[in-house]
Amino acid sequence: MLPPRAQDLVDRYTQRMDQRSPGSLQGLYLVGSLALDDFHDEVSDVDFIAVVDDPDPELLREVHQGLDKLDGQYVTFDDLRTSPAKLSGGYYQLDGRLSLGNEGRSPVEWTTLAKYGVTLRGPRPAELNVHADPDELREWVRGNANTYWRQHLDDPADLAYAVGIAWVVLGISRLHYSMVTGDITSKSGAAKHAVQAFPEHRAIIEEALRHRTTRLGEGGPPDPDRQAAGFAYLQAAITSCC
Structure with missing residues (x-):
């Protein structure tokens, strides 16, 4: 059903x-x-x-x-x-x-x-x-992390917003899960993985998960602390993927 x-x-x-x-x-x-x-x-x-x-x-x-x-x-x-x-x-x-x-x-x-x-x-x-080849999946992850996701390090404006932090933090977490396991998981599953893999970034990962269902235009004004935490996590996750 x-x-x-x-x-x-x-x-x-x-x-x-x-x-x-x-x-x-x-x-x-x-x-x-x-x-x-x-x-x-x-x-x-x-x-x-x-x-x-x-x-x-x-x-x-x-x-x-x-x-x-x-x-x-x-x-x-x-x-x-x-x-x-x-x-x-x-x-x-x-x-x-x-x-x-x-x-x-x-x-x-x-x-x-x-x-x-x-x-x-x-x-x-x-x-x-x-x-379905795990090695091909990992190679794709490396390329995607170094292109699509790295652009958010060059322009981190979206990381200040609830929707942006959910998209970026959970997205790169899914890639990291695939790199480690050769498998696929959901955004929620990726958050659980990321908390274990990057415990020092637990707060921003859990915040991203809370905003998993936030719609565009919701979630309040930009938050510079959220942006800084998201940037630090994204940088760590990309480095680990590559």
């Missing part, structure tokens, strides 16, 4: 796909917070991987119309058996927009699907022989 909002989005999505392109949706899997048992109804996205051969972008735009916070990507079964690093771009839906590129095609999604994916249609992940 899925949470009501997730179930409603999935039902409307599959109905539209089946009505407008019968038989094209060969597989549908949930990843992200739903797969990792960390879904928060008011703020979490419903993240999917859909198996569709040669998807029609205009049809996909019609299907996704009005399905807010339903984000995911379109792949083939062969794609899932292949290292994401060897794949060309594909269609993906993110923040209400359909695009073409490599967003979401990483060892994070492939590992999540292989080990925790929720099957809504098609063979179960264990039958798909999904390419």
Whole structure:
């Protein structure tokens, strides 16, 4: 059983796909917070991987119309058996927009699907022989920590805000967990890991977890002490990942 909002989005999505392109949706899997048992109804996205051969972008735009916070990507079964690093771009839906590129095609999604994916249609992940390589995951973590997350050291303004500290602290904590274990965890699971791995930063990690469900625009004014603590933790976690 899925949470009501997730179930409603999935039902409307599959109905539209089946009505407008019968038989094209060969597989549908949930990843992200739903797969990792960390879904928060008011703020979490419903993240999917859909198996569709040669998807029609205009049809996909019609299907996704009005399905807010339903984000995911379109792949083939062969794609899932292949290292994401060897794949060309594909269609993906993110923040209400359909695009073409490599967003979401990483060892994070492939590992999540292989080990925790929720099957809504098609063979179960264990039958798909999904390419999930812990060494590739760790290599991806190093690159992501040194690019996307390091930019917050160069411009730490977001770390002063509740939403920003939750995003950055929990995000880099998930990467550190993957580097240590070769596995995937949720944001909440990452916080528990980080408290053990970086006990000197416990206060800012626990604050980030408290703001896990804070919405943009909530959480009060910028806090310079929060910013400084977040910066120090981010720097330590990136150094440890790399």
